[in-house]
Amino acid sequence: MPGIVHVVDDDASFRTAIQRLLEIAGYGVITYPSAQQLLDQRPDENARGCILLDVRLPGLSGPELQSRLTELGSSLPIIFLTGYQDITTTVRAIKAGADNFLIKPASAGELLSAIEKAIARHDAERALIGELEALRARLSTLTPRQRQVFELVVRGKTNKHAARVLGCTDRTIKAHRQAIMRKMKVQTLPQLVTIAERLDVSGPENGPRDD
Incomplete structure (x- = not known):
């Protein structure tokens, strides 16, 4: 109909x-x-x-x-x-x-x-509303630490920088990034950044500067 x-x-x-x-x-x-x-x-x-x-x-x-x-x-x-x-x-x-x-x-x-x-x-x-709701649902599956990594990554921070901010190793950050990509159902960083922009997600501005 x-x-x-x-x-x-x-x-x-x-x-x-x-x-x-x-x-x-x-x-x-x-x-x-x-x-x-x-x-x-x-x-x-x-x-x-x-x-x-x-x-x-x-x-x-x-x-x-x-x-x-x-x-x-x-x-x-x-x-x-x-x-x-x-x-x-x-x-x-x-x-x-x-x-x-x-x-x-x-x-x-x-x-x-x-x-x-x-x-x-x-x-x-x-x-569009349905797509946004699906993206928010995926975002909600991230653990608190994964959410922190997500926010740093979509701001263009390197694994090394994220590791310094969060007090862990580069290897740990890499593992978190892989889990985030899987949970958010994306293959590339630009896709992840696009999702962050659509959901108006931004990370903290403070923390060490990139080398």
């Missing part, structure tokens, strides 16, 4: 029409007559999808719902679809993270293209 589109609009005829269009295109559709109802039901963040959101709604407005979802840590992309063109609202919504802001009546092609792009971006973000 291409994904689930959560349609929030107080116009029942619009919800029916948009649901028919999206289902023909292969999407799953869940509709909500108000922003509060979506908040109460909270869409599954792990499912592929996006939110198609009207601006003017009874109770919570579309932008207010966007703000609430952001506070709750939602990552689902939001596409605003409204019959009232308001440059100020549009700019604020986009700055707040909305994927797109379409004016009714948007063409089927324009709408489907916006949804496809929003879901693709969401997929990419979720994949």
